[in-house]
Amino acid sequence: MVWNKLIMAKHRFIYWQFFNSQFLTRDHLSRFISIISSLCPVCDLALESHSHLFLDCLFSRRLFGEISSWLGIFKWPSSQVELQEWCFSATRDLKHQILNVFYAAALYFIWKNRNNCIFELACYNISSVSSEIRKVVKCRILGLGLHRVSKMDSYLINIVEGW
Numbered sequence: 001m002v003w004n005k006l007i008m009a010k011h012r013f014i015y016w017q018f019f020n021s022q023f024l025t026r027d028h029l030s031r032f033i034s035i036i037s038s039l040c041p042v043c044d045l046a047l048e049s050h051s052h053l054f055l056d057c058l059f060s061r062r063l064f065g066e067i068s069s070w071l072g073i074f075k076w077p078s079s080q081v082e083l084q085e086w087c088f089s090a091t092r093d094l095k096h097q098i099l100n101v102f103y104a105a106a107l108y109f110i111w112k113n114r115n116n117c118i119f120e121l122a123c124y125n126i127s128s129v130s131s132e133i134r135k136v137v138k139c140r141i142l143g144l145g146l147h148r149v150s151k152m153d154s155y156l157i158n159i160v161e162g163w
């Protein structure tokens with residue numbers, strides 16, 4: 001599912017990096033070089049680790065809350081392993097395809113926001129990020145001209161069209 005063509009190429013790369021724990025978060029960096037702070041550059045409240053940034057950071061948690069307003073009730077995975085297991089068990093169902101595009105986009109924007117906090121000293125607005133993710137998911141799902149093969153697909157496409 002990580003290399004699915006529905007996912008934008010730059011999102012796919014981040015998705016793959018997430019599963020391979022390849023981000024140079026500060027906990028990882030501090031093992032090799034001396035850095036001023038190991039705290040998360042987004043919230044400044046905890047050690048910046050892979051799991052903190054993508055799963056526990058205040059920004060990420062608020063973003064998931066905001067996303068629930070248009071995606072519906074969903075549970076963001078509590079660990080990398082949980083998302084990995086979901087990914088391996090996901091089917092070609094449209095619901096899974098939508099979630100897959102969403103997960104990749106959310107991870108991408110969380111990482112992008114983190115970098116913006118470091119290099120531009122500014123955190124993105126959560127509503128804007130949520131809206132950007134919604135646009136990406138909508139565009140990818142509707143843009144590839146999926147065929148409405150079942151009532152459920154038709155129902156889901158109607159929901160996505162309304163985003």
Ligand SMILES: [Zn+2]
Binds near residue numbers: 041043
């Ligand atoms: Zn944080």
